[in-house]
Amino acid sequence: MKSKVTVSKDFIVSKVDPRIYGSFVEHMGRCVYEGIYEPGHTNSDSKGFREDVKALVSELNVPLIRYPGGNFLSGYNWEDGVGEVSQRPKRLDLAWRTVETNEIGIHEFMGWAKTVNAEVNMAVNLGTRGVDAARNLVEYCNFAGDSEWSNLRRKNGQAEPFKIKTWCLGNEMDGPWQIGHKTAEEYGRLAEETAKAMKLVDDSIELVVCGSSNSKMPTFASWEAEVLEHAYEHVDYLSLHQYYGNHENNIENYLAQSIDMDRYIKSVAAICDYIKAKKRSDKQLNLSFDEWNIWYHSNEKDESNEPWQVAPHILEDVYNFEDALVLGCMLITLVKNADRVKIACLAQLVNVIAPIMTEKEGPAWKQTIFYPFMQLSTFGRGNVLLPQIDCPSYATDQFAEVPYLESVIIHNEEASELVIFAVNRSLDESLTLSVDARDFTDLTVVEFSQMAGFDIKEVNTKEKQAVKPSISNDYQITENTLEAVLAPLSWNVIRCKVK
Known part of the structure; x- marks a missing residue:
């Protein structure tokens, strides 16, 4: 089976915004407590954060982390997480029916994020709270002058502003499961007024307004349109959430x-x-796909955790090889839409539907989905090229035409690299990929990495990292054309030096 892709350095979709490789940490299950934070662990630093987890997060190369939720956000008082830790209140988290100790709050999380070279995408509670708490939080975090909230920040040990750039206006406010669930009219008005107040405090910030919590919601499309009728001129991104x-x-x-x-x-x-056309606006609104992942394994089990625990085992999906292939396809899709998708957050980072798993008082390890994410976040920087693709396809009950090849090609000018990311969807046939890179000279392969040959249900465990990339040499170069053989059911990364 053969496929052909033609690219030119002059035909560009967009430059990749690095924030497209973002992630998400919510105060849920064991993501924070027993995930990134476990005081007393032999591998924890002086502040209680696990060094082995920090190393894995750094390897993932995550530039942006959405925080602190999630459904948790809609009942969260940010003031509970500042000040002397021993004086912080324990609260009932109604979203997941757990107990939140508030040991980790703004200062602790901002400090941790800095150690893994990530910025924070801070979210404000628009479920049980609103304009006042949101503008106070911006003042606390970002205001450099002399004021009540900035002075409290200084008193709590942070002299300089945190300078948080990106902020989310609530979470999934269309969902009836959300604490403080609102209609599109109610949320649109609240988001508009909150955005205006937050930007009056700091006009350099960027704001993400809630779209539908998934595309299957009965209000999808009408929700987006009505919310943007109110908030369009005051926000910078519209959010999307979807799990598969x-x-x-x-x-x-x-x-x-x-x-x-x-x-x-x-x-x-x-x-x-x-809405842009309707408002006769010159402003283009971009997208923040700030929750996405594969999530279904934990739904097969009886989640019989007793309520009101601290850090219970919730949604700890164990991912297999086919999940890694699908996640690779999803990453490619996000990058192919880099002209509109500027932010994306893999939900979540540790333990809860996550690429990284930990054991209490034990090791941390990489799930199968770790590898495609790590490779794209590391090598997928630069200009996304607009391809011409010729490829055979198949049909399913849901989709009339599914190309066997899912691929994106990125030109990294700084590194003088052309990087090909590709999935062969065929269950039993190799796919010869021919890449006509006619504008590029001196094409040489630096590395051809491939994940293939595994049982589709094979998983990684703390004892054995079975599913991971290996090196392939099944390629050849003729002038400016690369021919590579993609094994059946494979994830492939081909890095080429070019001029």
Whole structure:
């Protein structure tokens, strides 16, 4: 089976915004407590943060982390997480029916994020709270002058402002499960007024307004349009959330879910452009896909945790090889839409539907989905090229046409590299990928990394890292054309030096 891709350095979709490789830490389950933070662990630093987790997060190369939620956000009082730790209140978290100790708050998390070279995408509670708490939080975090809240920040040990750039206006406010759930009219008005107040405190910040919590919501599209009728001129990004899973145990259809993701992105961009036209605006609103991942394994189990625990085991999906392939397809889809998707947050980072797992008082290890994410976040920097693709396809009950090849090619001018990311969706046939890179000279392969040949249900454990990339030499170069053989059911990264 053969496929051909033609690219030119002059035909560019967009430069990749590094924040597209963001992640998400919510005060949920064991993401924070027993995840990034475990005082007393033999591998923890003086502040209680696990060094082995920090090393893995640094390897993932995550530039932005959304915090502190999530559903947790809609009942959270940010003031509970500042000041002397021993004096902080324990609260009932109604979102996950757990106890929040507030040992980790703004100062602790901002300090941890700095150690892993990540900025924080801070979220404000628009469920049980509103304009006042949000503007006070911006003042606390970002104001350099003499004021009540900035002085409290200094008293709590942070002399200089945190200078947080990106802020989320609530979380999934269309969802009936949300504490403080609102109609589009109610939320649109609140988001507009909150945005105005926050930017009066600091006009350099960027704001993300809530879109639908997934594309299957009955209010999808009408929610986005009505919210943007109010908030369009005061915000910078519209959020998207979506999770995928192999619920029918049909791998061919599962591998095609990135097509659904692509349709969702293009639909939401179209809604933004409709409101732009309706308002006769010159402003283009971009997208923040700030929750996305594979999430279905933990739904198969009886989550019988007793309520009101601290850091219970919640949504600890164990990912297999087919999940890594699908996540690779989803990452490629996000990057292919880099002209509109500027921020994306893999939900979540540790233990809770995450690429990194930990054991209490034990090791930390990489799940199968760790590798595609790490490789794209590391090597997927530069200009996304607009390709011409010729590739055979197959059909499923959900999708009439599914290309066997899912691919994106990025030109990293700084590194003088052309990087090809590709998934072969075929269950049993190799796919010869021919890349015509006619504008590039002196094409040489630096590395051809491939994940292939595993049982589709194989997983990684603390004892054995079975599913991981290996080196392939199954390629050849003729003038400016690269031919590489992509094994059946494979994730591939080909890095080429170019002039």
